[in-house]
Amino acid sequence: MTSTRREFLRDTLVGGGSALAAGLLPAIASGRDNLPRIPTARGLLYDSTLCIGCKACMAACKQANDLPPEHTLAEPYWDTPLDLSGKTKTVIKMYRDGTAAVKDREVDGFAFIKASCMHCVDPSCVSVCPVSAMRKDPGSGIVTNNPDVCIGCRYCVAACPFKVPRFEYDTPFPRIKKCELCEHRMAKGHYAACAAVCPTGATLYGQVEDLLREAKRRLSLSPGEETRFPRGELGGADHDVRAHTARYVPQIYGESEMGGTQMIFLAGVPFAKLGYRPLPTRSYASVSETLQHSLYEGMVMPIAALAGLSFLAYRSRVNHTLLDEEDQPEPAGEQP
Amino acid sequence: MTPFSSPRVLRPSGEHSPVGGRLLTPVTAVLGLLGLVSLFILAVRLVYGLGAVTNINDGYTWGTWIVLDVMVGTAFACGGYAMTVLVYINNNWEYHPLVRPALLTSVFGYTLGGVAIFVDVGRYWNGWAVFHPAYAQPNSVMWEVALCITLYVGVMWLEFTPAILEKAGKIIWLRRTRKIMFILLAFAVLLPSMHQSGLGMVLVAFGDHIHPLWQTNYLPLLFLLTAIAMGFAVVVFESYLTSHGFRRPMETPLLANMSQVMVTLLVIFLCVRLGDVAARHQFHRALELNLQAFCFWCEVILFLAPLLMLMKPANRNRPRLLFYAALCLLQGGALYRLDAYLIGYEQVPGWHYFPSVPEILATLGLVSLEVLGFIVLSKVLPVLPAPHGVAHVNGR
Ligand code: SF4
Ligand code: SF4
Ligand code: SF4
Numbered sequence: 001m002t003s004t005r006r007e008f009l010r011d012t013l014v015g016g017g018s019a020l021a022a023g024l025l026p027a028i029a030s031g032r033d034n035l036p037r038i039p040t041a042r043g044l045l046y047d048s049t050l051c052i053g054c055k056a057c058m059a060a061c062k063q064a065n066d067l068p069p070e071h072t073l074a075e076p077y078w079d080t081p082l083d084l085s086g087k088t089k090t091v092i093k094m095y096r097d098g099t100a101a102v103k104d105r106e107v108d109g110f111a112f113i114k115a116s117c118m119h120c121v122d123p124s125c126v127s128v129c130p131v132s133a134m135r136k137d138p139g140s141g142i143v144t145n146n147p148d149v150c151i152g153c154r155y156c157v158a159a160c161p162f163k164v165p166r167f168e169y170d171t172p173f174p175r176i177k178k179c180e181l182c183e184h185r186m187a188k189g190h191y192a193a194c195a196a197v198c199p200t201g202a203t204l205y206g207q208v209e210d211l212l213r214e215a216k217r218r219l220s221l222s223p224g225e226e227t228r229f230p231r232g233e234l235g236g237a238d239h240d241v242r243a244h245t246a247r248y249v250p251q252i253y254g255e256s257e258m259g260g261t262q263m264i265f266l267a268g269v270p271f272a273k274l275g276y277r278p279l280p281t282r283s284y285a286s287v288s289e290t291l292q293h294s295l296y297e298g299m300v301m302p303i304a305a306l307a308g309l310s311f312l313a314y315r316s317r318v319n320h321t322l323l324d325e326e327d328q329p330e331p332a333g334e335q336p
Numbered sequence: 337m338t339p340f341s342s343p344r345v346l347r348p349s350g351e352h353s354p355v356g357g358r359l360l361t362p363v364t365a366v367l368g369l370l371g372l373v374s375l376f377i378l379a380v381r382l383v384y385g386l387g388a389v390t391n392i393n394d395g396y397t398w399g400t401w402i403v404l405d406v407m408v409g410t411a412f413a414c415g416g417y418a419m420t421v422l423v424y425i426n427n428n429w430e431y432h433p434l435v436r437p438a439l440l441t442s443v444f445g446y447t448l449g450g451v452a453i454f455v456d457v458g459r460y461w462n463g464w465a466v467f468h469p470a471y472a473q474p475n476s477v478m479w480e481v482a483l484c485i486t487l488y489v490g491v492m493w494l495e496f497t498p499a500i501l502e503k504a505g506k507i508i509w510l511r512r513t514r515k516i517m518f519i520l521l522a523f524a525v526l527l528p529s530m531h532q533s534g535l536g537m538v539l540v541a542f543g544d545h546i547h548p549l550w551q552t553n554y555l556p557l558l559f560l561l562t563a564i565a566m567g568f569a570v571v572v573f574e575s576y577l578t579s580h581g582f583r584r585p586m587e588t589p590l591l592a593n594m595s596q597v598m599v600t601l602l603v604i605f606l607c608v609r610l611g612d613v614a615a616r617h618q619f620h621r622a623l624e625l626n627l628q629a630f631c632f633w634c635e636v637i638l639f640l641a642p643l644l645m646l647m648k649p650a651n652r653n654r655p656r657l658l659f660y661a662a663l664c665l666l667q668g669g670a671l672y673r674l675d676a677y678l679i680g681y682e683q684v685p686g687w688h689y690f691p692s693v694p695e696i697l698a699t700l701g702l703v704s705l706e707v708l709g710f711i712v713l714s715k716v717l718p719v720l721p722a723p724h725g726v727a728h729v730n731g732r
Pocket of ligand 2: 130132150
């Protein structure tokens with residue numbers, strides 16, 4: 001070997017350097033921000049303090065979406081899903097502590113919480129889907145899944161910060177199932193089935209801007225104060241419900257979590273206890289896309305790398321094509 | 337030597353020769369049998385759905401078929417990538433005898449990854465959408481990875497054509513392919529650089545679903561580094577095994593030189609890996625008493641061990657030590673990827689995952705088919721370094 005070890009290492013580092021540099025760049029690249037809220041977006045306000053746990057929403061959701069019952073008890077008579085699944089798009093869960101004596105109290109109390117798609121303002125599921133099967137409607141902001149192109153890779157299942165999209169594991173022709181805010185009912189002039197049947201207005205449908213305003217209004221009331229709670233569709237024809245204001249946790253979950261969601265929550269028990277953990281305001285989709293774009297924006301880096309690599313490969317090939325074709329001894333430069 | 341090829345063609349590439357010998361041996365028979373079992377399991381999956389043979393669920397929707405076959409499997413298949421960088425890009429032509437066997441393993445490794453993706457993806461019949469401009473979604477790392485891997489498998493088969501042409505004695509075509517080979521080689525480096533880093537980037541979108549010991553914006557770099565390091569390690573690993581399995585001399589001096597590159601890569605990897613955890617102030621998570629912290633330290637040890645073994649240049653000439661070092665590195669890299677995707681995948685309580693027996697058998701069977709393919713092709717085609725070729729190169 002004529003090449004000393006130092007030269008060898010240098011060569012190797014330079015050769016691999018272009019590829020490695022590509023990996024280092026994210027640290028210095030600037031990024032895309034969270035996507036902004038769509039002004040005309042629709043969503044749900046779920047007020048845990050109004051929810052009586054009747055699960056009418058769950059039944060209505062099954063009916064509206066043509067979903068089969070799910071049996072988890074010994075007697076298979078009732079629909080008893082424990083979580084979202086390929087058969088269940090919304091579920092009401094219960095929090096209980098100690099004696100569970102008082103509603104909406106963290107200690108020795110209980111509370112209800114709804115699970116269904118949050119219709120994120122900057123959804124991870126849309127960002128990660130390789131085939132645009134997950135799509136966010138530019139007008140309503142509703143996030144839907146298009147089975148005609150979905151490849152069933154389940155990247156959305158794994159990436160959703162709220163673990164919403166579910167998959168059918170027991171059929172050869174599975175589909176991704178998630179709440180699509182009853183988009184199919186809107187064409188017929190209806191709105192979300194779960195909100196439509198909710199007797200107390202705990203699940204309320206409406207424009208997200210209005211829902212946020214309504215949530216802030218509730219937070220501004222003092223506990224015990226009597227007020228009117230709209231039911232069904234906010235600003236719609238449904239009658240209001242008069243009730244006393246509960247003691248709220250001073251937070252609208254979904255106002256800023258993950259860059260905001262179109263389903264927002266109010267509750268009397270800290271959200272972390274209800275299964276909704278604290279999340280950063282920067283959406284994961286924007287973090288990931290920033291990294292992706294800094295490497296591939298305009299394909300500049302890959303094309304530059306390709307040109308460089310082609311040159312190096314050509315230079316190195318030329319020497320050895322001579323060797324190959326002319327029956328020459330090895331070029332002097334290569335002779336160790 | 338094959339009956340078809342003229343000495344004039346073989347002379348330049350005489351550094352490779354077919355092993356020859358019977359194709360049906362006890363080893364190949366067992367491998368074939370395991371392969372059949374896996375094909376049966378995959379058939380069951382296609383008829384009854386993923387749940388019929390795997391334990392994946394909505395909590396752990398990516399099981400071992402994705403994590404082992406694709407994430408780890410393609411890293412094991414990075415020998416072709418690493419050698420292409422070293423020989424053709426970096427102009428270290430003396431390693432040329434090692435390229436073809438590396439490439440052949442890579443072709444099979446990636447093809448296996450492709451098969452695994454196909455059977456794991458729930459709605460494979462919509463696969464065309466990935467390549468349809470109206471549906472392609474470039475923001476998705478998965479899209480980029482899918483595209484790059486598909487192209488790369490094609491590129492590798494093309495990169496491998498000289499071995500086939502040589503065997504068939506097609507001199508003119510051999511020369512023609514050589515003229516344009518440099519473009520192919522550039523792609524053969526760019527594509528794996530893109531998708532191997534991409535496999536790390538896939539996880540960035542998972543946010544806090546990934547344990548802080550693994551979740552970082554440096555995932556792409558760390559995955560790329562493990563890919564290249566594992567690529568070199570697999571070349572050592574495979575040289576050792578084939579020289580024993582086929583009773584051919586081992587290219588120890590070449591491998592010894594090459595292991596310097598592994599040392600460099602290991603140093604860089606460990607600096608980035610540990611530096612990143614420290615810079616994000618997450619080191620305390622490594623001091624907890626749980627599976628994640630334990631696995632983290634296993635990784636560190638598996639990366640440190642080969643570094644210590646190969647640090648002393650004299651050690652690099654000891655085939656067995658080289659082999660063990662490569663083995664550690666491969667395990668370290670495999671564990672790193674397994675941890676990032678499965679062990680470090682933090683879940684809301686209530687979800688559990690451990691692969692089912694058919695799930696493991698399917699992976700085992702696919703790997704068997706891969707090894708079988710390697711054995712058969714290296715017996716038939718000029719793939720492995722010819723014994724005299726080695727003597728020629730070493731005799732300088
Ligand atoms: S909650 Fe999950 S599924 Fe729903 S929009 Fe957000 S990321 Fe998508
Ligand atoms: S499973 Fe379907 S919707 Fe989800 S990311 Fe994959 S292709 Fe997109
Ligand atoms: S909006 Fe429709 S699909 Fe979504 S939870 Fe309510 S009823 Fe179910």
